[in-house]
Structure formats: C-alpha cells, structure tokens
Amino acid sequence: MSTRSRAEPRLKRRLGPAGLGLEGRIASHRSRAASSQPPAAVRQSDQASPVLLPPEWGQDAPPLLRPASAMLTAVLAVVATLLALLWVYFSWNFDYWSKRGVKSCNPFSLFGDRGAGLPFGKPFWSLLDPVYEKYRGAERFVGTFQARQPVLVVLDPELAKTILTKEFSTFHGRGQPIDEENDKLSLNLFNINGPRWKNLRSRLSPTFTSGKLRLMIPLMEDVNKELIARVRELSTEKGADGQVEFKDMLLRYATDVIGSVAFGISCNSLKGEVNEFYKMTREVFSRSFLFILRVFLVSIHPLFVKLMPFKSIFNKTTNFFIKLMKDTVEYREANKIERNDFVHLMMQLREDDRLETDRVHHIEFNHSVMTAQAFLFFIAGLDSIANTVGFSLHELAIEPELQQRAADEVRDMLHKHGGMTYDAVKNMNLIERIIRESLRKWGPVGMLTRAPNAPFKIPDTDVVIDESVLVQIPVWQMQHDPTFFPEPQRFDPDRFTEENKEQRHSYAYLPFGEGPRFCIAERFAVLEMKLVLATLIDKFVFTVGSKTDVSMQLDTKQFSPTPKSGFWLRVEDRP
Numbered sequence: 172m173s174t175r176s177r178a179e180p181r182l183k184r185r186l187g188p189a190g191l192g193l194e195g196r197i198a199s200h201r202s203r204a205a206s207s208q209p210p211a212a213v214r215q216s217d218q219a220s221p222v223l224l225p226p227e228w229g230q231d232a233p234p235l236l237r238p239a240s241a242m243l244t245a246v247l248a249v250v251a252t253l254l255a256l257l258w259v260y261f262s263w264n265f266d267y268w269s270k271r272g273v274k275s276c277n278p279f280s281l282f283g284d285r286g287a288g289l290p291f292g293k294p295f296w297s298l299l300d301p302v303y304e305k306y307r308g309a310e311r312f313v314g315t316f317q318a319r320q321p322v323l324v325v326l327d328p329e330l331a332k333t334i335l336t337k338e339f340s341t342f343h344g345r346g347q348p349i350d351e352e353n354d355k356l357s358l359n360l361f362n363i364n365g366p367r368w369k370n371l372r373s374r375l376s377p378t379f380t381s382g383k384l385r386l387m388i389p390l391m392e393d394v395n396k397e398l399i400a401r402v403r404e405l406s407t408e409k410g411a412d413g414q415v416e417f418k419d420m421l422l423r424y425a426t427d428v429i430g431s432v433a434f435g436i437s438c439n440s441l442k443g444e445v446n447e448f449y450k451m452t453r454e455v456f457s458r459s460f461l462f463i464l465r466v467f468l469v470s471i472h473p474l475f476v477k478l479m480p481f482k483s484i485f486n487k488t489t490n491f492f493i494k495l496m497k498d499t500v501e502y503r504e505a506n507k508i509e510r511n512d513f514v515h516l517m518m519q520l521r522e523d524d525r526l527e528t529d530r531v532h533h534i535e536f537n538h539s540v541m542t543a544q545a546f547l548f549f550i551a552g553l554d555s556i557a558n559t560v561g562f563s564l565h566e567l568a569i570e571p572e573l574q575q576r577a578a579d580e581v582r583d584m585l586h587k588h589g590g591m592t593y594d595a596v597k598n599m600n601l602i603e604r605i606i607r608e609s610l611r612k613w614g615p616v617g618m619l620t621r622a623p624n625a626p627f628k629i630p631d632t633d634v635v636i637d638e639s640v641l642v643q644i645p646v647w648q649m650q651h652d653p654t655f656f657p658e659p660q661r662f663d664p665d666r667f668t669e670e671n672k673e674q675r676h677s678y679a680y681l682p683f684g685e686g687p688r689f690c691i692a693e694r695f696a697v698l699e700m701k702l703v704l705a706t707l708i709d710k711f712v713f714t715v716g717s718k719t720d721v722s723m724q725l726d727t728k729q730f731s732p733t734p735k736s737g738f739w740l741r742v743e744d745r746p
C-alpha cells in the first residue's frame with residue numbers, strides 16, 4: 172500500500188461526514204490530474220465560483236486551495252489600500268515648499284537625503300549633514316521634511332538670530348507635544364510653552380545666580396575628592412598599567428554631583444556602590460532610542476504621544492523619582508534641614524506659591540512638578556557634562572603642551588585665591604576656553620528646534636511659513652563649518668579668545684542654544700565642568716596609553732557624540 176492510500180482512511184476518520192466533501196474534492200483532483208481533463212461538474216462550479224485565482228495557477232489549480240487564495244487576495248488588497256492611504260497621508264504635504272518657492276530636498280528621501288527624525292543607522296547629530304553640505308553658503312534656508320512634517324532648516328546664523336532671539340514671541344515653543352495627563356515628568360521647563368513657560372522660567376532662573384552657584388561649590392568639592400581617590404585607586408591597580416577609563420568614571424562623577432545638588436542625596440556611585448539611583452539613571456539613558464522613537468512618531472502625528480504605551484515604559488523610573496522627591500521633602504520638613512541644593516530652592520518656590528498673582532498661567536509646585544524639574548536637571552546634567560569633560564581630557568592628552576599651560580593656569584589661580592574657590596574657578600580663562608572648544612568640536616546638542624505659533628514671513632523674502640512647520644538650526648554642522656571655524660577638526664581653544672570671537676557671527680556657535688530659551692543652567696554646567704577639569708589636571712598628568720583610541724570613533728547609536736570605546740587615558744600624579 173502506498174503512503175498516500177494509507178493516509179486517506181485516517182483523514183476520512185478525522186474529518187467525519189463533513190470531511191467527505193473534502194475527500195471528494197481530493198478524489199476529483201486526483202482523477203483530473205490523471206486525465207488532465209476536469210469533470211464537467213467541477214468545471215461548472217469553477218465558472219460559478221467568485222474566487223479569483225492568481226493567473227499562474229491557471230484553471231487547473233486545485234479547488235481545495237481556492238478559499239486560501241481568496242483570503243490571500245483579500246489580504247493583499249487590504250494591504251495595498253492601506254499602503255496607498257498611507258502614501259497619500261505622507262505625501263499630502265510634499266508640495267509645501269515648492270508651493271512657496273523654497274529650495275527643498277527630495278521629500279521622498281525619508282531615509283536618505285534629509286534623513287528622518289529617527290536615525291536609521293545615522294547618528295542623530297549628523298542627520299542634517301547632507302542638507303548642510305549641499306546648500307551651505309548658497310542658501311539661507313532650505314525646506315525639508317521629517318516624516319510628513321515640513322521642516323525649515325536654517326543655514327544662516329543671522330536668520331538663526333532672528334528666530335531664536337528677535338522674533339522669540341513667534342518662536343517660543345519647541346513644537347514637541349506632551350501628554351501631561353499620563354506622563355507626570357513631562358511638565359518640565361523644557362517641554363512647556365507660552366505664558367506657563369515664562370512663569371516657570373522666571374521662577375526657576377534664580378536657582379542659577381552666581382550667589383547660589385557659589386554655595387554649591389562645597390557640595391561639588393566633596394564629590395571631587397572622591398573622584399581623585401578613585402582615579403588614584405584604579406590607575407595604581409595591579410595590571411592597569413596606569414590606564415583608566417574615564418567615560419564610566421565621569422558619568423559616576425556627574426551622577427553623584429547631580430544627585431547631590433538636584434535631589435540632595437549621596438549616591439556614592441564613585442565608591443562603586445550599586446545603588447537604586449545610579450541604576451535608574453542608566454535605565455533612563457538606555458532608553459534614549461525610545462525617546463528618539465517618540466519624537467519621530469510624534470512628527471508623523473501628534474496623537475502618537477497619547478497612543479504609544481510610553482507611559483508604562485517609563486512608569487518605573489517616574490514613580491521612583493516622584494517617591495524620592497516626596498521622601499526627601501518630607502524628611503527635610505520633619506527635621507528642619509536646609510541645604511544649598513535644587514530641592515531646597517524648589518521648597519522655597521513652593522512657599523512663594525502662596526504669593527503668586529498669575530493664577531491662570533501659574534504652575535503649582537507640588538511633588539510631581541518639583542520632581543519633573545529636578546528630573547530634567549538631572550537628565551540634562553549627566554552625559555552632556557561627562558562627555559564634554561571626557562573629550563577635553565582626551566584632547567589634552569594628545570596635546571601635552573596645551574595641558575601643561577592649563578595646569579600652570581590652575582596652579583596659579585589656586586595660589587591666588589587660596590584654593591578651589593568660586594573666584595579661582597571663574598578666573599581660569601584657558602580652562603574655560605578648553606571647555607568651550609570641546610563643546611564646539613564634540614557638542615552634545617546637535618540641533619535646536621523651534622515652532623512658530625503664528626504665520627511668519629521670513630525677512631527679505633516673500634516666503635511665509637505657518638504653524639505646521641518645525642524650524643531646525645544645525646548646530647553641529649555650523650560648529651564644523653570651515654567658514655566659521657577654519658580647520659574644524661583641529662582642537663584650538665584660542666578660537667574663544669575675545670578677539671577671535673569678535674571675528675565670527677556669534678550665532679554660529681550655539682552649544683547652549685540662544686535667546687530667552689537658552690540653557691537655563693549654562694553657568695552651572697560650565698562651572699561644574701571647569702571645576703572637575705581643573706581638579707583633575709591639578710592632580711594628574713594625562714597621556715595617551717595603549718588603550719586610547721586616538722582617532723576617537725564615536726558610538727553612532729547614542730543621542731549625543733559619545734566615544735565608542737570609552738576615554739582610556741594613562742594617568743600619573745602631577746609633580
């Protein structure tokens with residue numbers, strides 16, 4: 172008995188009476204195959220059948236497969252319709268720029284010429300490279316698309332000045348919708364716009380006055396001492412050959428500083444303790460891809476901000492930080508503790524709430540609003556600070572002469588001011604220029620964005636853009652443009668002498684943004700970076716070691732320029 176004939180009774184048993192039809196069809200197909208001539212009954216039902224068969228199947232196709240083919244055809248039709256609708260939705264706006272006579276990039280280049288908001292293999296900071304390279308010097312602005320949203324890329328620093336500063340009343344927002352209801356930490360200074368932003372910004376700005384910063388120095392100094400001890404410990408470990416990896420080290424440093432000045436807690440990350448705070452911070456950063464994905468999806472449609480399950484993704488970290496803030500505030504209230512940090516300043520703001528007159532645009536300083544601000548400060552102050560200091564050390568290790576000059580300046584200032592005081596750090600001119608140049612060459616924020624809240628006529632043109640447009644200013648590209656910074660790959664802190672700064676347009680260098688919405692913490696960030704760089708250079712000599720990646724390959728998966736294999740440097744005590 173053949174295999175097939177043995178299988179048939181089994182099939183029949185399983186199908187029962189209902190299977191007879193199937194068995195009959197199998198039999199008919201078999202006999203048709205034998206004679207190549209379908210029986211009349213089958214031909215009849217073929218003609219009556221509404222089923223559409225793919226042409227290559229011909230009329231000899233087995234009737235058994237026809238329902239499946241119908242299903243396939245229906246699915247294909249639905250997919251094709253959906254794709255067509257999607258295409259219409261995406262391309263609806265693609266004549267936005269041509270209608271206005273604006274030079275524009277190929278809108279079909281979602282993943283190519285312009286690149287989408289989501290970096291498919293391209294690092295985020297270099298997304299605007301192709302546009303910038305093609306049009307720099309020739310155009311003041313170019314029209315592009317981020318998914319389906321029209322994006323005006325500004326290539327001229329003077330136009331950047333108009334948008335960021337002169338016409339701020341039209342461009343006060345960043346065009347990023349938020350889900351205040353579900354995402355409790357989204358109600359922060361970076362995200363909100365209009366009068367609410369103005370109200371919050373004016374209340375938070377006093378946090379960063381020189382008087383307040385002066386008081387934060389001792390908090391940072393405590394962490395600096397731990398940093399020095401840890402560098403010494405690691406560099407003298409057996410087999411280390413004096414080499415230390417500074418990416419992780421500086422991240423721990425920045426976490427301990429921001430933990431102390433923003434949340435008022437000792438994280439002890441530098442001591443190697445695996446604490447919840449450090450774990451949470453890393454969790455936030457390991458999800459930078461999700462943040463970028465959210466930005467991209469929102470550029471397709473703002474509703475995505477509500478539809479995507481980001482709430483549950485970020486819930487764990489959100490709840491952790493809200494509880495941390497609540498516990499800290501309650502503990503301080505109960506024990507009457509005052510400390511010169513952000514928590515204390517926000518507790519004072521909460522007290523001032525009672526006196527607030529602008530009740531409409533006023534944001535009450537409850538636990539979650541306080542946490543949202545502290546959380547933003549903390550996100551903004553980790554990788555940006557750690558990487559800028561790391562890149563500075565890397566450059567100084569490559570240029571020993573420059574390093575020696577910087578060390579001489581530090582010792583001179585320490586001597587003059589009797590230690591690492593606020594005034595000593597403030598007067599370290601070369602150290603500041605090194606940080607500024609590091610922010611030029613390796614700046615963490617690749618582009619600035621603004622969204623108009625009313626139609627806006629671009630000066631000296633007839634072009635009017637409306638509220639649907641996003642404006643992007645290519646910071647990374649301008650800071651690497653040889654027109655403004657000759658030999659852009661050369662590390663040269665002298666680009667930031669007063670004399671040299673006057674030679675170029677000030678809006679060609681925007682690491683902290685510009686206009687009323689520039690980085691609120693620029694002074695704090697520069698102080699912290701100068702302080703830690705000066706402390707390290709005062710204590711150690713940094714040189715290139717066998718593990719140093721002198722050519723500095725960047726990790727293209729990160730949101731900001733980050734070294735692929737860390738900042739490995741050889742360290743010795745400075746005599």
Ligand code: HEM
Nearest residue numbers: 360361548551552555616682683684685688689690692696
């Ligand atoms: C190297 C360090 C840093 C860099 C390069 C940097 C850069 C920036 C940039 C480019 C912006 C947007 C400005 C604009 O749109 O014009 C910004 C905004 C902001 N940054 Fe920073 N930042 C740094 C550190 C910090 C730190 C340490 C904090 C907090 C402690 C902070 C808090 C903020 C806040 C709250 C905003 C939003 C301001 C607003 O919208 O009113 N940043 N920062």
